[in-house]
Amino acid sequence: MSYIKINQEKIDAKIAQDLIKLCPFNAFEYEDAYLSINASCKICKICVKKGPDGVCEFIEDKIIPIDKSLYKGIAVYVEQHQNHAHHVSWELLGKAKELKEKTNEDVIAVVIGHQMEHISQEALNFGADQVIVYDDPCFEAFNVEIYTNVMEAFYQKYQSNIILFGSTPLGRSFAPRVAARLKTGLTADCTMLDMTKDGDLLQIRPAFGGNIMAKINTPNHRPQLATIRYKMFNKPSLCEPHGTISIESTENIRKQSQITLLDSLDKPRVKDISDAEIIIAVGRAFKKQKDLELIEPLRKKLNAEVGCTRPLIENGWFDPRKQIGLSGRTVKPKLIINLGISGAVQFIEGMKESELIISVNSDPHNRLFDMSHYSIVGDIYEVLPQLNELIDQILEVNDEL
Numbered sequence: 001m002s003y004i005k006i007n008q009e010k011i012d013a014k015i016a017q018d019l020i021k022l023c024p025f026n027a028f029e030y031e032d033a034y035l036s037i038n039a040s041c042k043i044c045k046i047c048v049k050k051g052p053d054g055v056c057e058f059i060e061d062k063i064i065p066i067d068k069s070l071y072k073g074i075a076v077y078v079e080q081h082q083n084h085a086h087h088v089s090w091e092l093l094g095k096a097k098e099l100k101e102k103t104n105e106d107v108i109a110v111v112i113g114h115q116m117e118h119i120s121q122e123a124l125n126f127g128a129d130q131v132i133v134y135d136d137p138c139f140e141a142f143n144v145e146i147y148t149n150v151m152e153a154f155y156q157k158y159q160s161n162i163i164l165f166g167s168t169p170l171g172r173s174f175a176p177r178v179a180a181r182l183k184t185g186l187t188a189d190c191t192m193l194d195m196t197k198d199g200d201l202l203q204i205r206p207a208f209g210g211n212i213m214a215k216i217n218t219p220n221h222r223p224q225l226a227t228i229r230y231k232m233f234n235k236p237s238l239c240e241p242h243g244t245i246s247i248e249s250t251e252n253i254r255k256q257s258q259i260t261l262l263d264s265l266d267k268p269r270v271k272d273i274s275d276a277e278i279i280i281a282v283g284r285a286f287k288k289q290k291d292l293e294l295i296e297p298l299r300k301k302l303n304a305e306v307g308c309t310r311p312l313i314e315n316g317w318f319d320p321r322k323q324i325g326l327s328g329r330t331v332k333p334k335l336i337i338n339l340g341i342s343g344a345v346q347f348i349e350g351m352k353e354s355e356l357i358i359s360v361n362s363d364p365h366n367r368l369f370d371m372s373h374y375s376i377v378g379d380i381y382e383v384l385p386q387l388n389e390l391i392d393q394i395l396e397v398n399d400e401l
């Protein structure tokens, strides 16, 4: 990492005061005749350029190029709980297969647990080239310390180029530990992935409050680690297995931990909109909470769930679990009807994979129209009753048939 070095032998009280005045970030501290730089330093280099000659020096980080040919394989950590794999793992496996087309690296499923035969076979059925299994009674329940030891053992042996984790509560605690252990970085909460022909992973995620999509590339470090939100990619279709399963020895893996599992309680699954097949999404076009009653006939006819944009949560009109978007839930329904929603990037990121998108907005230039299969320009207060009538007519015709 680049940094500013202070040549202490050139420091006296006056020079220290001059530098303290010069720094726009108040990064200098002078105590006991010693000048130090605190965490506020932004390495703007003003002290180097405008400070007394030779007192502050900019030390540039030397980038040591790595031999990328030593790192091969797109590994996916297959998250499981009580022998059920989390669906995000298969979505990531599907994406890994797509990335493989760029560099022809093996897609490796890493399975950790006890009695993992079923999950290992599932990974093969979803098209993994290699399934690497660490099966041991000590791995039955997730323990972040022990699992990190396992992942380290995996990396030491296989030197994979990439390791992907789901952005689940478990993945979000596990991946940073693995990154720290392997002395590499981690891009959290990616929404898209791509790959260069050199095997550099392009990790794409919203940044600056969702105002830009940042493309993060780590060409000088391996392995490349990322966590990815669920429902961003499609689960691959089942295929004729062609890969291999390797059961790894767990003998040399440290199984002691400072964490003791006393008990494990299953949290009752609260139904939210993530799994809904039909969603009516409502936005700030609704002027009063009472006006939401207008969607009831349509909701009942379609047996739909209702989701909303963030301002409606902030108004206290809905339970936060109903919010669609970056800071809410990701949905992938068969049908979503957007009513009076502007299509901010934070909302779109949460629903862009929906199969059929219908949007209603009074603004003909509404951003959601670009991605909608059907767009209706109009006032929701007028369009909604008409939509209701239309659905009635369709249902009647269906009944007659």
Ligand SMILES: Cc1cc2nc3c(=O)[nH]c(=O)nc-3n(C[C@H](O)[C@H](O)[C@H](O)COP(=O)(O)OP(=O)(O)OC[C@H]3O[C@@H](n4cnc5c(N)ncnc54)[C@H](O)[C@@H]3O)c2cc1C
Pocket (backbone or CB within 6 Å): 209, 210, 282, 283, 284, 285, 286, 308, 309, 310, 311, 323, 324, 325, 326, 327, 328, 329, 339, 340, 341, 342, 343, 344, 345, 346, 347, 350, 360, 361, 362, 363, 366, 378, 379, 380, 381
């Ligand atoms: C860090 C961060 C995270 C965020 N996360 C999320 C998130 O997860 N989900 C989310 O939704 N937002 C999120 N936001 C907020 C987001 O930026 C937008 O402000 C929000 O999505 C806008 O909601 P809206 O479309 O309902 O409202 P508006 O932007 O006000 O849009 C209202 C729309 O209704 C239309 N309209 C008005 N009256 C009518 C009418 N009578 N008939 C038809 N159309 C009409 C207007 O043309 C307009 O398009 C986040 C913001 C930040 C900074």
